[in-house]
Amino acid sequence: xxxxxxxxxxxxxxxxxxxxxxxxASQSFSSRLAWYQQKPGKAPKVLIYKASSLExxxxxxxxxxxxxxxxxxxxxxxxxxxxATYYCQQYDSYPITFGGGTKxxxx
Amino acid sequence: EVQLVESGGGLVQPGGSLRLSCxxxxxxxxxxxxxxxxxxxxxxxxxxxxxxKRVNSYTTEYAAxxxxxxxxxxxxxxxxxxxxxxxxxxxxxxxxxxxxSGSYERCDYWGQGTLVTVSS
Numbered sequence: 729x730x731x732x733x734x735x736x737x738x739x740x741x742x743x744x745x746x747x748x749x750x751x752x753a754s755q756s757f758s759s760r761l762a763w764y765q766q767k768p769g770k771a772p773k774v775l776i777y778k779a780s781s782l783e784x785x786x787x788x789x790x791x792x793x794x795x796x797x798x799x800x801x802x803x804x805x806x807x808x809x810x811x812a813t814y815y816c817q818q819y820d821s822y823p824i825t826f827g828g829g830t831k832x833x834x835x
Numbered sequence: 836e837v838q839l840v841e842s843g844g845g846l847v848q849p850g851g852s853l854r855l856s857c858x859x860x861x862x863x864x865x866x867x868x869x870x871x872x873x874x875x876x877x878x879x880x881x882x883x884x885x886x887x888k889r890v891n892s893y894t895t896e897y898a899a900x901x902x903x904x905x906x907x908x909x910x911x912x913x914x915x916x917x918x919x920x921x922x923x924x925x926x927x928x929x930x931x932x933x934x935x936s937g938s939y940e941r942c943d944y945w946g947q948g949t950l951v952t953v954s955s
Contacts, residue, residue: 764942
């Protein structure tokens with residue numbers, strides 16, 4: 729199984745800050761990685777797929793990059809609406825696995 | 836508009852069974868793989884399993900934690916997805932989401948979730 733480790737588990741930043749979340753895989757795989765945003769009490773929403781492709785309708789301040797075993801999600805300018813928990817997911821091999829999540833707060 | 840609506844959650848005793856349903860609308864259900872994902876209270880997301888399309892013989896994949904106890908099925912004639920859960924354990928307590936696997940296999944649409952509580 730591919731284990732996905734996210735860091736940090738929590739981050740606090742100011743409005744307008746650049747925020748980066750990292751996801752490290754236990755073994756190398758292709759770009760079959762997605763990032764999801766989940767707000768409290770809501771279902772997850774896909775932001776990025778294929779490691780760097782922006783989902784339709786998602787603000788351009790979100791971007792994804794990486795390959796192999798290290799992937800990142802970047803929010804270029806943090807907004808109050810971005811308060812949420814973010815998860816990476818690899819869908820390169822079964823079982824599909826999620827990272828443990830990163831909770832983003834406003835300082 | 837794509838909609839996924841789960842139902843069937845509730846309270847069940849350990850060792851019991853429950854069948855969840857997911858009603859799909861707003862897209863050609865038969866063209867998509869479908870996933871189940873769960874989230875225990877206060878915890879992260881856990882992928883449970885996937886069912887492929889008819890052209891892939893409706894084959895399934897499961898997480899080790901549910902393999903042999905849970906079964907995913909679908910009925911393309913009624914645009915419905917199912918999760919049969921047997922031999923339930925307290926650790927199966929979670930909100931269960933159905934999700935559509937879109938192009939590139941990311942989960943591009945999710946239901947609102949249904950809560951399953953396994954407790955005596």
